[in-house]
């Protein structure tokens with residue numbers, strides 16, 4: 001995933017992910033590029049769900065959103081901003097949450113929390129995989 005953000009300029013990035021919908025489309029495309037596998041029952045046949053960019057298992061009817069089981073799961077930041085935050089951290093892991101807050105116009109503490117999630121992932125794996133859900137080691141208040 002880091003590769004996506006490597007050697008890409010902020011301007012290009014912003015063009016590519018200029019709306020929440022484009023980010024969702026990208027996530028869903030990446031997530032199911034090798035086909036759908038149901039998280040509940042393992043069935044490999046899915047159809048379009050009730051909302052855009054969701055998939056529904058044709059066997060057990062389990063519906064999965066594009067953000068489920070990714071680092072953007074239950075993310076409080078709008079997807080477009082969350083993508084940009086991730087991009088900024090990948091470009092410069094030392095970027096401050098104040099700087100991020102200024103750029104994406106989201107509260108500094110919120111930026112700090114999401115940044116921590118990403119940097120913990122980079123620390124652990126040496127890379128960031130947006131499609132991998134990250135459990136925080138320490139619960140943040």
Ligand SMILES: [Zn+2]
Nearest residue numbers: 038041057060
């Ligand atoms: Zn299923």
